[in-house]
Amino acid sequence: AGLSDHPSFQTSYLHTGLTGGLVYSYRIKSQNEYGPANDWSDATSEQTGQAPEQPAVATLTILDVYIKISWVPPTNNHLTITSYKIIIADSTNTFIENKQVCDGASVDAMNLNFCSVPMSALWTAPFNLVYGTSIKAQVIAINQRGESIASTVNTNGPIVLTVPDKMYVP
Numbered sequence: 001a002g003l004s005d006h007p008s009f010q011t012s013y014l015h016t017g018l019t020g021g022l023v024y025s026y027r028i029k030s031q032n033e034y035g036p037a038n039d040w041s042d043a044t045s046e047q048t049g050q051a052p053e054q055p056a057v058a059t060l061t062i063l064d065v066y067i068k069i070s071w072v073p074p075t076n077n078h079l080t081i082t083s084y085k086i087i088i089a090d091s092t093n094t095f096i097e098n099k100q101v102c103d104g105a106s107v108d109a110m111n112l113n114f115c116s117v118p119m120s121a122l123w124t125a126p127f128n129l130v131y132g133t134s135i136k137a138q139v140i141a142i143n144q145r146g147e148s149i150a151s152t153v154n155t156n157g158p159i160v161l162t163v164p165d166k167m168y169v170p
Helices: 107-112 119-123
Strands: 023-026 044-047 059-063 066-070 083-089 095-097 114-118 137-143
Touching (some): 066 119, 107 114
Antiparallel strands (some): 023 044, 059 066, 083 095, 083 137
């Protein structure tokens, strides 16, 4: 007899109605037309959880020659947040991540919930922002289950500042 002749043959199981934050353990036992195996498999365990909730809008402030992007950690949905992705709008209003200027896995990002971006980094590639442009950023929280929805874009915040123009002497 083939495997399709055995209606109880199963290779997967979907457990519904789980409670977040709990650890569930599973074991399996094989069976064929002669009966079940003598022993169960070793147990495998999995903690329930989901990707983090959407972070609140980031706060952007000017600190000397830096833009400080700070955020409040969102609900982690029962799994530790392992890093953040900070995305900044470029000159075409496309949000991009640049870990060289703001690494969401750094000590400051993980422990203090902020990163400091040099203002001069915004003038050049990949951002190419010009004087007077509003600086926009979003934060994404990441855990073992995936990425949160990006925070809403900040609507108030600092503008790009640059070095002064050449002085005109009459």
